[in-house]
Amino acid sequence: MTSKSKSKPKPTSKPKSPRPTPEPPPHDPIWQQSAWRSRIRQRLLDWFASNHRVLPWRLDPKPYHVWVSEIMLQQTQVATVIPYYERFLKQFPTVAALAAADESTLLSHWEGLGYYRRARSMHAAAKQICEQHNAVFPNTFDDVINLPGIGRYTAGAILSISQGQAYPVLEGNTQRVYSRWVAMQGALSEKPTLDLLWQIATSMLPKQNGATDTAVAARGPGIFNQAAMELGALVCTPRAPKCDQCPVRSGCRARKLGIQETIPGKVKKIEYEDRTEFAFVIANRDHSQFLVRPIPAGERWAGLWDFPRLTTGETENESIAATQLHDTLSTPISVGDPLMTMKHAVTKYRIQLNVYRATVGTGASRAWKPPAPWKFASLSELDELPMSMTGRKIVKELSKSR
16 A cells, blocks of 8 residues: 655745835924915915916917926026027927927037937927827826826926816925925935825815816916926025015914925935046148037937047046047047137036147048048038037137137
8 A cells, every 4th residue: 555645735925014104204294284275375376476477388388388398497497498498499389390300400409408318308209299199299197197208297297287187296396395384304315205295296286176267277286386386496495595575484384493494305415526528629621620420329418419529537638538539530639739628517527628629640631531420510510510518619619719
């Protein structure tokens, strides 16, 4: 008789304990009181009606217009954006016009705004709108947030401002405003703080029950969102907030506690690295044209045009930089006189850019032709090419010396 072997019982796994819910940062829970929200809302909207700035995208807040303005305003001041916005809409008046533009033309109209990825994302989004939405800007949150370059804040801004839809807006200004209203002492870099601010931003939106279209437009979510952003830009500023001019100062818990200048909590500062880079101005035989190239994908300022430049940050001097460019251009480079020096910042780097005049090697200058996609371009041609801010400054310096 054969005995059946007993199978060992499988070890039972311990049930996973649920992750603890993060505690909200210290703050005043007064925002949960509807009466407080109503007072704040009313006073803010009254203030905005009389004190708002007249801005071009507010005059005709179509979804496309609001979208363009919101993307341009990311990390860029209003005064800088206004002329860019007006030129941009003149050149690309519709989503279809933007989608049909070639990248070089688009970047030339973005030149000087920086953060060129924003422009490329807009271009990709415009093409997606044409392909999936018949060139009509979508009006649902899911469709809008699925567009390249658009997140929760931008989608909410577009739909609330252009159509009065009840979506909150949480960006630099409103983060600061809401944090001070409730004496929020958590760091904005922490998820519990941001989650709570989104809750507060949502709860503050005006109710639309039974409101007419006119009423929604005048006092609805879009106007409220703009009012909160305007308050942060003009009154509830990062430093030295003008509390005596604030329409909601009596309800602000940070002001009551005297801690308005320490809120929001400290944001981790970028630790910049110093680096030195080199660029060269190489003219053709009669000095009427200058060597440039389109920057390839994956490099800084991709899609723009630039002079020969070393951006590794590890080059000791101009002679070594010229030697390294030898392989790229397939010809020796002789360094001449310095043309200019400029300082600028890119991401985490503080850069000193040293620009030198240079020539291609002796004996090769007459027969040498630049390898594609390098080319010689005149100053008038350079004026038409999209260039980085530092590249444009080099062109201006060359124009002065003509």
